[in-house]
Amino acid sequence: MAHAQDQILTPRTGTTIVPEKMRDGVDLEINGRSYRHTGDEQMPLLWYLRDVLRLTGTKYSGEHGEGGYDLVLVNGKLASATHLPVIELAGKSVTTVEGLAAADGKLHPLQQAFVDEDAIGCGYCTPGWLMASLDLLNRHPQPSDNDIDQLPNLCRCGCQTRVRRAIKRVANGGHA
Ligand code: FES
Structure with missing residues (x-):
């Protein structure tokens, strides 16, 4: 049996309208x-x-x-x-x-390290750095400078050195 959504509607103008199929989602x-x-x-x-x-x-x-x-x-x-x-x-x-943050609002250790190392300028790049840093630390718990420099992130505010320190801080258990 044809569903109402499959019917072709022809308004008085002569234009044919085919309704879009219902999406499942x-x-x-x-x-x-x-x-x-x-x-x-x-x-x-x-x-x-x-x-x-x-x-x-x-x-x-x-x-x-x-x-x-x-x-x-x-x-x-x-x-x-x-x-x-x-x-x-x-x-x-x-x-x-x-x-990243806990349900009670406590920052993820990486977020806290970015704050502690003042690694946030305008903040546009910060979410991307956080996600890439998290991925890096999951793969390399003790990343080298070169590992960090390979991340695809750019910072136009010049925070790269401080970001590197923040990542190392987390790798060192939260210590600078
Ligand atoms: S903090 Fe501004 S682009 Fe990185």
Whole structure:
């Protein structure tokens, strides 16, 4: 039996309108919370985070993600939110910078280290640095200077040296 949504409507103007099929939606988990996105499945995660969920920590990073401002973790792996359509995240777990602090507001050790080392200038790059640093420390608990220098992040405020100190502080158990 044809569903109402499949019917072709012909208004008096003679224009034929084919209604869009009902979307089932995409189930997502972001920062431990479940969401169902029923909009465009090809919407980049970046826009879903910023425009739908109002999680604005993840930043626009240019067409190619240069600068690393749009980095998130997907199933624990670093990924560019600009280049991930929502459909590809079905059933996966996404962590954004908003998911780092504890529920009681206590900062993640990396966030605290960025504060302690004064590694935040204007702050535009900070969420991306935090996500990339977290990924690095998960892979290399004692990263070398070279490991840190390989991160894709850029800081136009010149905080790179202080970011490096913040990462090392966490690697040293919170000590400078
Ligand atoms: S703190 Fe301003 S771009 Fe890095």
